[in-house]
Amino acid sequence: MKILKVLILVLFAAVLIYAASDLPYRGEPDNLMHAEQSITNTRVMGSYFIQNAYRDARTPNMVTVVLGDYRSIDTFGEQVVIYTAGLIALLVLRKSKRRRKK
């Protein structure tokens, strides 16, 4: 069983490393994720944010603008995740009013 696990892990790592070698070169500005136009001629998010963040929200920190405005529902979800974690602590660990039966 343990050998099987090791094998799966090694295989998984090998597949991923092989696949990752097929990814675009890191740091090249002309990667699709950094370009201005995508191959289907839609806007690419990253470049749009860089060019328009200050114009849209008067905020120099682009990350804040993306976080708070363009993708605000993501951030909202993130806050809800934290909120969920808090409620979970309440649910699992809080003392119940009546003691549970054994």
Next chain:
Amino acid sequence: MDLSLVPLLAVLVSLVAVIPILLSSDKPNLRETWTILAAVIKFGLVLLLVPGAIEGKSVELHLIDLAPGMPLALNADPLGVYFAVIASGLWIFTSFYSIGYVRGAGEHKQTRYFASFAVCLSATIGIAFSANLLTFVLFYEILTVATYPLVIHNESKEAINAGRKYLAFTLTAGLLLVAGSAMVYIYTGTIDFTPGGVFSGVELPHTAMLVLFIIFLGAVGVKAGIMPIHSWLPAAMAAPTPVSALLHAVAVVKSGVFAVIRVVGYVFGTDVMASYGLGDILIVIAGATIILASLIAFAQDNLKQRLAYSTVGHLSYIVLGVALLTPFGMQGGIMHIAAHATLKITLFFCAGAIYVNLKRKNISNLNGIAKVMPWTMAAFTIGSMGLAGIPPINGFFSKWTLALGSLDGDMVIPVIVLVVSGLLNVGYFFPIIYRAYFKPGEGLEGYGEASPLMVVPIMVTAILSVLFGFFPNLFFGLYDLAVNISLSLF
């Protein structure tokens, strides 16, 4: 007169009757009134359809779509009407008989019994009137489930095991039917029952056709009791006798052979069957079943078991007739549905009457009972003679037509099979009659004939079979109907 709703009403009437039956579970007389009322109404509704059917017309009713392009549709065509007349007509007798039986035997949970019975009849009529495979599957499975409480009615260990066996066989069959129907739909684009079959314009490789046929054979063969997959039927004899009588002589097993006719005549079509050589397979299986079942019946001491194996054999007569793929063969098979139904129900009724009255199940215990139960044994004699094919009882004519059919198709072996099995039938029924009439009985003092509620149905069914023998067209033109159906398929 607009008859378009009649098939639906005929199906629904006993289903609706379940509600008052359940509600009046505390008042037995009222409850049984509902059952009989439903049976009579159902029979009347079916009779309304007979004139049209004799003229070859069918009443179609498209209710809702069960699936896109696959409606829940009823079609009271001649074959369906033929089967429905037999099933619903015999239900009336069975109802009376059941009342006598369950009260005489003091059965428990009588409400469940009558309710299940009503559902079974709905399903049977639904099977008779199904216009396509999906509707057929629907009622076929309802019949399976509704019969289950009847099979396990005694709730003894034996009954529960029989119920499990029954479910295992019939559910598998149902699944095969589902698979087969799905394959028919994908290959031909339709699942409607069409006289002459739906494969006319479809070219399939031989193996595919063979596999499809075997799937269908497995699906309908279980209920039709063909040989390797028949063993649920003797096991299900653990059920109360009226159940064995109606369901295992009329409703369930006849649904099986009815399904064989539907599959051969209306799905595959006789031409396709012949050109792919599928009929021969069926002939071999049916012939083997007839002989083997008769031989096994010899070895049974339990009366109901012997009758069960006899049923297995006689069902294969019908299958054999269908498999001959000749008009006479088809006609003989269809006629044997009616003949076997009336005869076998008589025999089962007799067995039940003997059990309720004398609490005797085994043939070796039947010595001399003709003296205490003369009417019952007279009916039994008629029934066994009919099944053995002795003229002028109706069993003879169906066998005669079957033989004609096989000669028509230039086949001799089926005729030999028929003759041999007739002899075997005589062989396993004769000892019973001999014991009953000529051997001295023991411990029979103080017993008389069973209650009139049981004896009258027995006599009526026995007389009916004789009358049908003399005048095949006496009631409802069943003979003409059979002829028309078989001609419409060729």
Next chain:
Amino acid sequence: MIWELELIIYVFLALSAVVALEVTDMLVAVVMMTIFSFLMALLFIAMGAIDVGFTEAVIGAGVTGILFVVVVFRTSRKSND
């Protein structure tokens, strides 16, 4: 992006991760995890992701560290593997 610096941090990251998984004293493991988070924050900042680095330093190294310590104190400190 200075790839030599990144490479060094990478090696230390892998080392601290392995150590955190292999020590038997859970408190040491927790400390190693905090170091791991801190190195990670450093790496993020080295890659120019200052926001992510800051967050990782505050949340990953700070708050998670405290919670980790609480867990280790509420449960057992020793590990069998």
Next chain:
Amino acid sequence: MNKPFQTPIVLLGARLLSPYIMVFGWYVIFHGHYSPGGGFQGGALLAASILLMRVAGGRTVAELQIKEFATTPLAVIGVMIYFATGLVAVAMGGYFLDYGMLPIPGMEPDWLRYTGILIIEVGIGLAVMAILVMIYDNMVRGEDYG
């Protein structure tokens, strides 16, 4: 922790540090527009300042700072601030969280967005602070199973 580190030195150090961390937390929240930082980081810092007191002082001191039962309402208020901002935008005819539609007079959409981001950062900060403290409290107190 059943036996907190209740030595005077630690408590003193914590009491010295805590306010500054808290102030820094608020700074991070409000200065997130111009420098790294924002609601989460600031909230986590606020939580850290409170947790510091709790770790150092035990329950008695903790009660003085933020009571345990106050954390849930604070978290709810934090989420509500964010949620209400979005709903106001819907009420004004925009999409959910469209800060450009916020009903603040005399502001262009770009400055409205600036303000909107600020409001939600405060909400996030509050919620994160309250919830981290909440998790800590519940974990320290433990469960009464048995």
Next chain:
Amino acid sequence: MIESHLPAYIALTFLLFSVLIPAFGLWRNELSQPLAVIGSGLAAGFSIYGFFTYLQLGSIRYFFGGWEPPIGIEFVYDGLSGFFVLVINTVAFFVILHSHHIAKKEFPGKEMPYYALAMLMMLGFNGMILTGDLFNLYVFLEIASLAGYAIIAIGDKQAPYAAFRYLIIGTAGGTLYLLGVGFLYTITGTLNIIDMTAMLPQFAGSTAVVAALILMIVGIGVKAALFPMHGWLPDSYTYASSSSTALIAPIGTKVAAYILFRIILWLFGVELTDAVVPFTYIIGVLACIGILYGSIMAIAQTEMKRMLAYSSVSQIGYIIMGLSLANPWGFAGALLHVLNHAVMKAALFMISGQLRLKEGHSNISLFDDTYRKKYPWTMAAFTVAAISMVGLPPLAGFFSKWYLALGTIDNSNWLFLAVILISSLLNAVYFFRILENVYMMKPDKGQKEASDAKRNEVSGSMLWPTSILAVSLIVIGFANAVIVGVLLNIFPM
């Protein structure tokens, strides 16, 4: 006006109530459940209204913050997402309605966080279904998963450990999914599903795309309990509180299956999915193994909840199998099975909860004849649901198998057809076993006779939801042509 906002309203209703419940629940704990009922009822209403709107007006796209994709994040309410949202919200409404007494007994005093978390979980599921953005999906996935872990952790003594194992494996799955999204983002530069769908065919044959597909399928497959990754499911469902199981079991795996649908049939498309390795076939085979494994394990169980849990492993296999067929019939069968299985499993788990509440156990070998006397309606509902699970017409369960069978034959996929048939038989084995006990088993000596047993039916707040679900199985069975007619239009090819 309201139509264009519907996608957001459906999800946000849950969020609103997840905030309102703690706000009121701190004041009066007993208000939590009514509030949760109102919330889920509102959301279910919105979903029903939304689906009819979709049928009339077509898909709705909702741009959060007013930023059009690919810049911002959108919610897409199309046929598939509308259908799933409708199913899960309606079922959740009934389950929450049903859970009142169970909550009072199994975790007294914790109703407030429980129902708040139930709302959050539903928010997560709805968000996962509606969102049109791959990263946003991850966020909602985590919301739903976290709330799910906690809801599972409430229950028997073993529940927290089961929940912890689920957490580890589930979070690992989520993380792998995120890495897959990362690969796709690196290659295409977008996260929007519609945008990416247009781009991906141009990267056919790229190893990285294949790796991304593997990562996403593995990650989501964990949540969907696809065969080798199903290990968390039986323990979690068994040990969790009855109301939790009834809430998660019909919904959780379906949503994950939805994402597999979205990824394989929409985002990648069947051609691209099968370009290098025949993934759909592999998934189908895994689903088959899962179906058989789940059925066989279910037969071996004596505890009803555990049996139902293994049955879930098997039933999810049907859905995935329908997906792997990738033809209209299989698709319709899978989606119909989503609906059927959600309703059936909700009803069955609710019934097991009722039995636990009244009898204190749900051990099948202890069931006997008295149960039928004591709980006639409960047992009637159970019978309907069980027969539907077995797949007998005219109940709903038959028709999903019918369409799946059509799909397998259309693809000439005889192995899958055989698996469907065999597993139906296995289903029959374990459900008829219970029915046999309930209707025929004589009670042990020392217990009351069946005729002496007093009627002890559960209260209306539990009986009504169960009965409605059971009746709806019959209705779905007869109305399935309408439903499938709509579903066939959704099929993307």
Next chain:
Amino acid sequence: MADFFLGHYAYWFTIILLCIGLYGILFKKNLIKKTIGLAILQISVVLYFVSVASKWDATVPVLDPNIPVDQVANYLNPLPHTLMLTAIVVGVATLGVAFTLLIAVYNRYETLDEEELIDKIQ
């Protein structure tokens, strides 16, 4: 070759870290160790996103009036950074839940070792 290495080594290291995390999850018996493995797994994915966001010779995504924004190559891609802020917080929430469950498990069974746990459950 050197270009290939420079362009991909960050991915490889990410995957190695990922596998270390998976190793912790799969092979460690102690539940806290498993949690640590989970944390490593999550952070390694964060690292992946951050590393793909980078561009050679670009500055941090905070507007500098001296550097024009219309040349996109001047600034790092802010999107992955944003995503990863979310992912980190999600990770912390997950860890919080894991800790909560760990305490609940320990309260019931007085151990966190998986084998002992399974023994005690049965």
